Amino acid sequence: MKVVAIIGCGRIANNAHLPALSKIENVRIKYACDLIEEKAKLAKEKFPKIENIITDYKVALNDKEIDGVYVLTPNYAHYTITMDALKAGKHVFCEKPITINYELSVEMAKEAEKQGLLLNIGVVNRYHKSVEMLREMVANGEFGNVYHVYCSFRSFRSIPGLGGAFTTKKESGGGVLIDWGVHFFDLIYYVLGGFNLKNITCDAYNEMAKDMKSYKYKDMWAEDTSNVETGTNDVDDFITGYIRTNKANISFNGAWAQNINKNEMFIDFLGDKGGARLAYGGKFVYWKGDTLEEIAPEYEIPSMFLCEDTDFINSMETGVKSRNYIDNVLETAKLLDGLYQSADKKEEIKL
Ligand SMILES: NC(=O)c1ccc[n+]([C@@H]2O[C@H](COP(=O)([O-])OP(=O)(O)OC[C@H]3O[C@@H](n4cnc5c(N)ncnc54)[C@H](O)[C@@H]3O)[C@@H](O)[C@H]2O)c1
Numbered sequence: 001m002k003v004v005a006i007i008g009c010g011r012i013a014n015n016a017h018l019p020a021l022s023k024i025e026n027v028r029i030k031y032a033c034d035l036i037e038e039k040a041k042l043a044k045e046k047f048p049k050i051e052n053i054i055t056d057y058k059v060a061l062n063d064k065e066i067d068g069v070y071v072l073t074p075n076y077a078h079y080t081i082t083m084d085a086l087k088a089g090k091h092v093f094c095e096k097p098i099t100i101n102y103e104l105s106v107e108m109a110k111e112a113e114k115q116g117l118l119l120n121i122g123v124v125n126r127y128h129k130s131v132e133m134l135r136e137m138v139a140n141g142e143f144g145n146v147y148h149v150y151c152s153f154r155s156f157r158s159i160p161g162l163g164g165a166f167t168t169k170k171e172s173g174g175g176v177l178i179d180w181g182v183h184f185f186d187l188i189y190y191v192l193g194g195f196n197l198k199n200i201t202c203d204a205y206n207e208m209a210k211d212m213k214s215y216k217y218k219d220m221w222a223e224d225t226s227n228v229e230t231g232t233n234d235v236d237d238f239i240t241g242y243i244r245t246n247k248a249n250i251s252f253n254g255a256w257a258q259n260i261n262k263n264e265m266f267i268d269f270l271g272d273k274g275g276a277r278l279a280y281g282g283k284f285v286y287w288k289g290d291t292l293e294e295i296a297p298e299y300e301i302p303s304m305f306l307c308e309d310t311d312f313i314n315s316m317e318t319g320v321k322s323r324n325y326i327d328n329v330l331e332t333a334k335l336l337d338g339l340y341q342s343a344d345k346k347e348e349i350k351l
Contacts, residue, residue, distance in 0.1 A: 001026050001027070001028060002026060002027050002028070002067045002068065002313050002316045002317065003027070003028045003030050003065050003066050003067050003068075004021070004027060004028070004029055004030065004066065004067065004068045004069060004070060004313075005029070005030055005031035005032070005033060005054075005057070005060035005063075005066050005068075005069045005070070006018065006021075006029060006031065006032045006033065006043070006050070006069075006070045006072060007033045007034075007057045007060070007069055007070060007071050007072060007073060007081055008033070008034060008070075008071065008072035008073035008074075008077075009032050009033070009034040009036075009039040009040050009042070009043040009072075010034075010039065010072065010073075011221075011222070012072050012095055012122075013032075013043060013070070013072045014043060014046065016124075016305040017070055017072060017305060017309060018032075018043060018046070018047045018050075019047075019305070020303065020305045020306040020308070020309040020310075021047075021049065021309055022047050022049050023306060024306070024309060024310055024313055026313060026317070027313050028049070028051065029047070029049050029050045029051065030051050030052060030060070030063065030065060030066060031050075031051070031052050031053070031054050031059065031060045031063075031066075032044055032047075032050045032052075032053050032054075033053070033054045033055065033056070033057045033059075033060060034053075034055065035055055036055075037053065037055050040053035040054070040055065041053055057069070057081060057084075057085075058084070060090075061084060061085055061088035061090060062088070066090055067090065067091060067316050068090055068091035068092065068093065068118070068312070068313075068316050069081075069085045069090050069091075069092055069093070070092075070093045070094075070095075071085070071092060071093070071094040071095060072095050073095075074165040074166075074171060074172070075097060075099060075100050075165070075171065075172045075173050075178070076099075076100055076165065076170065076171040076172070076173075078094050078095070078097075078098065078099040078100075078108075079099040079100070079104045079107075079108060082094050082099075082108055082111075082119065083107070083108065083111055086108075086111045086112055086115045086117055086119065087111070087115070089115065089117070090117070091117050091118040091119075091312075091315075091316050092112070092117070092118065092119045092120070093118075093120045093122065093309075093312045094108075094119065094120070094121055094122065095121075095122040096121055096122040096123055096124075096182050096183065096186075097121075097173060097178050097179075097182045097333065097336065098121050098326065098329060098330075098333050099173070100170070100171075100172065100173030100174075100178075101173060101337055102330075102333045102334050102336070102337035102338075103337075105326075105330060105333040106330065108326060109326045109327055109330055112326055113327075118312070118315055118316065118321065118322075118325065119325065119326045120308075120311075120312050120315070120322060120324045120325055120326070121324050121325075121326055121329045122308070122324070123182075123183070123186040123187075123190075123324050123329055123332075124183075124304045124305060124308050124324075125183055125186065125187040125190070125304065126186070126187070126190050126308075126323050126324055127304040127305075127307035127308045127311070127323075128187075128281070128301065128304045129299055129300070129301045129302060129304075130278055130282065130283055130284050130299075130301065131187055131190060131191060131278075133284075133297070133299070134191045134269065134276060134278060134284060135190060135191045135193065137274075137276075137286070138191055138192060138193065138269070138271075139193060141273070142271075142273065142274050142286070143269060143271025143272075143273055143274045143275065143276070144271045144272040144273025144274065144289070145271055145272045145273075146192060146247065146248045146269055146270065146271045147248055147249070147270060147271065147272065148248055148249055148250070148251070148270045149188050149192075149248045149249075149250045149251075149267060149268065149269055149270065150250070150251050150252070150267070150268045150270070151184045151185075151188065151250065151251075151252045151253075151266070151267040151268070152252070152253050152254070152264045152265065152266055152267075153176070153180045153181060153183075153184050153252075153253075153254040153255075153264075153265055153280070154253055154254060154255040154258060154260070154262070154263070154264045154265070155255060155256065155257065155258075155263050155265070156257065156258065156260065156261045156262065156263065157216075157217040157218060157220075157257050158221070158256050158257060159175075159208065159209055159215065159217070159220065159233075159237060159256045159257050160179070160220065160221050160222035160225075160256070161220070161221075161222030161223065161225035161226050162209055162212055162215060162220065162226045162227075162228055162231070162233060163212055163226050163227035163228045163229070163230075163231020163232060163233060164222065164225030164226055164227050164231055165225060166179065166222055166225070166235075167209075167231070167232060167233040167234070167235050168231070168232040168233075168234065168235070169232075169234045169235050172235060173336075174204075174235050174236055174336070174340055175204075175206070175235030175236035175237055175239075175256055176235075176236055176237060176238070176239055176254045176255060176256040177202075177204065177236055177239045177254060177336060177339060177340065178336055178340075179256075180254055180256070181239065181252070181254050181336065181339075182332065182336060183280075184252070184254075184267060184280070185250075185332045185335055185336070186329065186332045187267065187278075188248075188250060188267060189331060189332050190323070191269065192247050192248060194328075194331070195245035195246055195247040195248070195331070196245060196246045196331075197243065197244075197245055197331065197334065197335055197338065197351040198244040198245055198246065198350070198351065199244050199348055199349060199350045199351065200241065200242065200243045200244065200335065200338050200339055200342055200348065200349055200351060201241055201242050201342050201347070201348040201349070202239065202240070202241030202242075202339040202340070202342040202343045203239070203240050203241065203343055203346075204236035204238070204239050204339075204340065204343035205236060205237065205238040205239070206233065206234065206235065206236060206237055207237060207238060208237045208238075208256075208257035208258065208259075209233050209237065209257065210233070212228040212231070212233050213228050213229075215228070215257075217257075236256075236343070237255065237256045237257050237258075238253075238254070238255045238256075238257075238258060239252075239253070239254045239255075239339070239343075240252065240253045240254075241339055241342070241343075243335065243339075248269075248270075265279070265280035265281070266278060266279055266280055267280065271289075272289065273288075273289045273290070274286060274287060274288050274289050275287050275289070282301075283296065283297070283299075283301075284296075284297075308324065311323070311324075334351060335351075338351050
């Protein structure tokens with residue numbers, strides 16, 4: 001039996017990790033912590049497995065019974081809470097992105113290594129059935145040489161919490177690239193069996209809500225944190241770029257908002273023997289190059305959050321590092337940082 005604390009009782013806690021942990025038998029949720037006590041209380045009402053609520057995460061860190069903590073706070077708080085937890089001898093599961101930049105991400109990885117503790121990052125798509133299948137197909141040569149990957153993470157109106165933490169660079173690290181791109185690039189990295197970065201170029205735009213009060217939208221996720229009167233919006237709402245690696249090259253477009261009313265969330269894997277389009281979060285279609293056959297496999301998609309959390313709990317039991325241990329995620333943190341640097345300098349960067 002492992003004992004954990006949840007730090008941050010917002011959307012990802014309520015929609016993903018608390019439902020998953022409630023289903024896993026060999027784990028106790030001793031604490032749910034939120035700076036806003038009401039949010040921790042509401043979580044306890046919804047998830048009876050939570051034993052206590054607290055507003056100071058250090059209470060959990062000082063409790064010898066706690067084996068691991070879940071860091072489910074906004075990006076800017078990932079670094080401090082994770083470092084405190086590792087130094088207190090606790091294993092950590094930290095949501096994506098690792099933190100707001102690469103330099104601090106490397107420090108976090110070093111601390112985990114130094115303490116001999118787990119530090120898993122919430123790159124949950126690695127546990128998606130479609131992603132696991134594509135990774136295996138690439139490894140088995142069913143694509144031949146994967147020479148290019150194109151990805152699109154574009155939406156009509158999806159700026160979250162305008163004026164709040166999501167759109168304030170010093171708190172989030174960036175906009176659509178770090179928030180959505182992080183998942184897409186990690187997924188590509190995983191399917192290709194890793195890659196080394198060569199050179200990259202990127203352009204970032206902040207156009208759709210540069211005057212926050214006149215941004216038109218129908219609904220806004222993270223609405224409760226929006227602040228268009230005195231808040232900040234200094235992050236990318238559209239991003240485009242080109243990445244050269246020692247394997248496939250990658251081109252991409254991402255939009256939190258754009259004046260095209262299409263949600264285009266997909267990844268194309270282009271190989272000389274076969275190609276596939278993966279609908280993000282869903283299934284894929286594969287085309288076989290020599291027969292022109294179109295194959296749309298039928299399969300069940302289990303909850304990727306349940307798989308991710310089960311893996312973390314089991315890793316704590318066995319001490320074996322899993323697929324989303326921080327060392328396996330650092331290359332894409334370096335990529336995100338490099339893309340933002342390229343956009344700032346308006347030039348290509350060599351990594
Ligand atoms: N894996 C995914 O698909 C996915 C999806 C959504 C969000 N996320 C990530 O999860 C994290 C949280 O996102 P969210 O949408 O749940 O945000 P949220 O704003 O809904 O929730 C964050 C909560 O953390 C609390 N908090 C902040 N600082 C704290 C502290 N020091 N101690 C205790 N509580 C604190 C806030 O009060 C808030 O309730 C972000 O890093 C985000 O990128 C991941």
